[in-house]
Amino acid sequence: MRTNILLAAAAAALLAATPALAVTNLIKNGSFENSTLGGSQFGAPPVLPDWTLTNRPASYAGIVIGYNNTRSYAAGGAFNENVFADNSVSQSPDAVGSRAGYFVSDVATNETLSQLTYLSVGNYRVGFSSFLTQNGIRNRNNSRIAVTILSTLVTATNITAASTARTWTHQSAVANISKAGWYNTNLVFNSGGNPAKDIVIDRVYAIRTTDAATVFVPQTTLSVPEPTSWAMMLAGFGLIGLGMRRRPPTAVAA
Numbered sequence: 447m448r449t450n451i452l453l454a455a456a457a458a459a460l461l462a463a464t465p466a467l468a469v470t471n472l473i474k475n476g477s478f479e480n481s482t483l484g485g486s487q488f489g490a491p492p493v494l495p496d497w498t499l500t501n502r503p504a505s506y507a508g509i510v511i512g513y514n515n516t517r518s519y520a521a522g523g524a525f526n527e528n529v530f531a532d533n534s535v536s537q538s539p540d541a542v543g544s545r546a547g548y549f550v551s552d553v554a555t556n557e558t559l560s561q562l563t564y565l566s567v568g569n570y571r572v573g574f575s576s577f578l579t580q581n582g583i584r585n586r587n588n589s590r591i592a593v594t595i596l597s598t599l600v601t602a603t604n605i606t607a608a609s610t611a612r613t614w615t616h617q618s619a620v621a622n623i624s625k626a627g628w629y630n631t632n633l634v635f636n637s638g639g640n641p642a643k644d645i646v647i648d649r650v651y652a653i654r655t656t657d658a659a660t661v662f663v664p665q666t667t668l669s670v671p672e673p674t675s676w677a678m679m680l681a682g683f684g685l686i687g688l689g690m691r692r693r694p695p696t697a698v699a700a
Contacts, residue, residue, distance in 0.1 A: 469539040469653050472563050472570070473595065473631055476650040477540040478547045481510040484522035497559045503551040511548045511646065524548060524579050529646055534575045534616035538651035546577070546648035547633070549591065552640035559633040562668060563596060563652065565623050571655040572596050573618025577646040583611040587639035596621055596652050597629040598661045605643040622659035628668040 474496035475481065482493040492499070492509045510522065513531045517523035531542050551557060572595035583605075592602040598621040623629070633647060 471539045472565075472652040472654075473650050474561060476538070476574075477543050477648055478510045478545045479540075479543045481545065481547075483510055483512055483545060484520055494559065497561055500558045500560065501554070501556045503553045503555075503557060505551065505553065509548050509550070510545050513544050513546065519550070524550075524644075524646065525581055527579050527581050529577060529579065532575045532577070532614050532648045534614040536573060536575055536616045536649055536651070537571055537618065537653065538573065538575075538649040539653060540649050540651060542649070546646050548644065548646050549589075549633075549635035550582070550644040551635070552585075552587070552637050552642045554589075554635050554637045554642075557635045561631050562628045563631065564626075564628050565596065566626050567623055569655050569657060569659050570596055570598075570621050570623060570652050571618055571657060572598050572600060572621055572652045573616060574600065574650040575614055575616045575648045577614050577648075578605060578609055578611045579644060579646065580611045582642075582644035583607065583609060585641035585643050587637065587642040589635065589637040589643045589645070591645050591647075592632070592634040593617075593647075593650075594630065594632045594634075595650065596623070596631060597663050605645060609643070619661050620655060620657045620659045621661045621663050623663055625665040629663070630668060 475494070478494070480495045481497075494510070509519070511524050511529060512522045514528055515521070515523040516526050516528050519525055529546065531544075532546065533542075547559070549557065574593055574595070576591070588607075589605045590603065591605065593600045598619055600619050601617050631650070631652070633650070635645070637643075
């Protein structure tokens, strides 16, 4: 009896000493910490590793700003307005960090940040945090943000004068993936005129979960071949080419 108690105590101590498994964010650079800070009104596009920026406006393209930065747009600030660090309650495994994404163009038409993620079957919690600047809310034209993470629409909302400024909010959903494959993440911004309302986004994430699904993603995946598929395709092309080379010439009637 005493031996069993000692073994149980030892097992409990070992379990307590074992570190918890790290939760991995499947969205790469989801907190924009690896991106360049600041930008230029009419300059080169921002450096955003792991993200693809499309439909970039000619002016005031989305950049990355620094928290507690009261400097100009070009220096990584939100037009001199202080944006404090994300303090929303989020299940993102990423630390808050010091940077965030900034959609600010007054002439954006489907300005999009996107990336692809390969998923196995299961449930995934997806979400993001957002912040509206006070100077942006004062602008007379509305804007719209649509966030899709792992092919799961998390929000599609208009930013208007009635929206709440200077408050970090968090939105999430649980997606059920029933077919392994590639799934897209898109952050799409549209603005309604000059000047338009802007939005700050941070801690975009996707993690495996045992939580019940709230969204069931259709059984369609994006056609991005895996490396093994590429190899099989190339081998097939090679066999076709070899067969064509070996095909005897067709006789031509005199």
